[in-house]
Amino acid sequence: MASSIDDLKTEIKKALPGLDMVIAWAAGPDPLSHTPLFITEEADVERIEWDPRCSQNLAGYLPGLRGKKVGIVVKGCDARSLVELLQEKLIDREDVTIFGLHCTGAVDARAARKALGSLRGGLESVSVNGGTASFSMSGEPRTLPLAEVLQKKCFTCTGADAEVCDHFIGEHGEPPRVTETPATTLEELEAMSMEERLHFWEDQMSRCIRCYACRSACPLCVCQDHCAAQSREPHWVDQTDHPREKLMFQAIHALHTAGRCTECGECERACPMGLPIMTLKQALNRSIQDLFDYRAGTDPDQAPPLFEFREEEKNIKEREW
């Protein structure tokens, strides 16, 4: 990884004079997660960090910076968000310079904090090797089974190399693999009755504080400041603390990202209440895959299925109903 980060810095320094800014990651105030870094001067390049703590998906900043020449550093999953943004013409390919990396998996900061305990001495380094994650704390290495601290989205990662990019840095490789993959929330829900599922979501949503970090962090939530959840006219969702209303918002988010969501995991990572809300999007993505044989964020030249109209869909035999 050390060589990757040096190569990354070199490439960025080379490209910076032709760009308005480059977005990467730097060390954050919390030892377990890095923070987005907006680079405008060469001196900032030295602050770049690259390790499993680089969890934020920086692609979400791009639509808001349209018109500027922006460089961006991406992992495999972040690159899929980029592809989706390109497909939807929310960003312009010629204005974006992509620095792609191979990702060894992203650490779930909450799970790691719980497993590691006090971090007051700070963390010098975090790395993933095979089935373990290593944390170096005040010179003392601590290793944990990867399955315990890996972000949930990484268990189902479909490619850890940034597939669209202008500069690929380092070696290509496989997504992280753990010997025993824990059951996903989606699998658990599928084993439940409808009533149990409703009960599950009522319980989860009772904890939702309506901060809308899930929406704000989603690179594909394009309405942002004009979200249906906060509109009084029309009055789609009321402001009471009822789980029903909060689940209604999740349904809106899931439907607005159906066939677009690349399962980047940002909604779930951003949720301060730890609610398993990506599950709703995963369920819709499974349906999109069955109906349209389509996976979001894979091919920049394809149009998302719900953006198109065909008189007869291949897998929806409407006339045969």
Place this chain on the structure above:
Amino acid sequence: MLTARYIADDKLMPWLLSLAETRQVLAPVRQGGQTLFAPLDADSQLDLEGLADASAKAALLPRCETLLEFHYSKGEGVPSRTELEVRETLPDRDAFLFGARPCDAKGFTVFDRVYDGGSRRDIYYCTRRDKTIVAALACTDPADTCFCNRVGGGPGDTDGSDILFTPVEGGYVIEPVTERGEAFLAEQPLVEAEGRLEEARQVRKDVAESMPGGDPLGGAQGEVLRLFDDQEFWGGVAAKCLSCGACSYLCPTCYCFNMTDEINGDDGVRVRTWDNCMSFQFTLEGSGHNPRNGKAQRMRNRIGHKFSYYPELHDGNLACVGCGRCIVHCPVSMDVRAIVAQARDRALAKQEHAND
């Protein structure tokens, strides 16, 4: 006369459950992987290890509070007339808030100055405050993001609490802070602390000394205000901000709210819900104009309110108690401490420049 008492570890939960028979007991419990303040019952898994993920503020300022209920009906005899019936809904439940950290409790003093500010008394808040005994728990293991000591607090402080619990070997020393705390404890089947008080003091002293130092973040009112028009500064600080509400809603001092009528058929409620200045809708005017149209202006307000405007109005008291929740839970790891320090440096540099 305030008397310190003691409770053994294994007696704590039974005692809290016995209290829960007559009043609501709110305590940090495990819920879906998080530690949150919730009504305690026999199935609850109490978690007193560290700081709860969300603050205890909902105990006094619920996420959503019904201010009144109303009902429309057709006027008798005169079909064109609509009658409106309005019912007041004041909080009526006694509560015991257990395990709030000293920073959480200090957060209530920030509310008190606003909602119980002499001439302006918010009846809903004041009623809840009166009916709730706040029992804080002194910290023994501050997190790497805690900085109460830089904003006028400390891991064993009593501001805003009625009672302070301090963990000692085998149990807790319980010290009343206010008269009503003492009156409450006097009715409880608790033993006197006797010789343990010194031990509790030592625990608090050791923890306070173990906290990393750093410049105090108070006294920056002028500096932050001087940057009011510095678009470049606030734009830079806010570049990575997503404009969500996670920081404000987890914060024990953010007290802004919105009021809406939610109507279903002929029945409705007027509710007061948490609001936050990082949201576009916060200052959106009816005309469609928004004086804080971008995230830079919103960030300026969040920092400005906590470290300049509020202390300016309230004798230098900050509207930040250093719990660090906004740092840990911000999806992009924004650091409020760093922003204040940067603001101060920038304002000083500008001033020096002006004197050149």
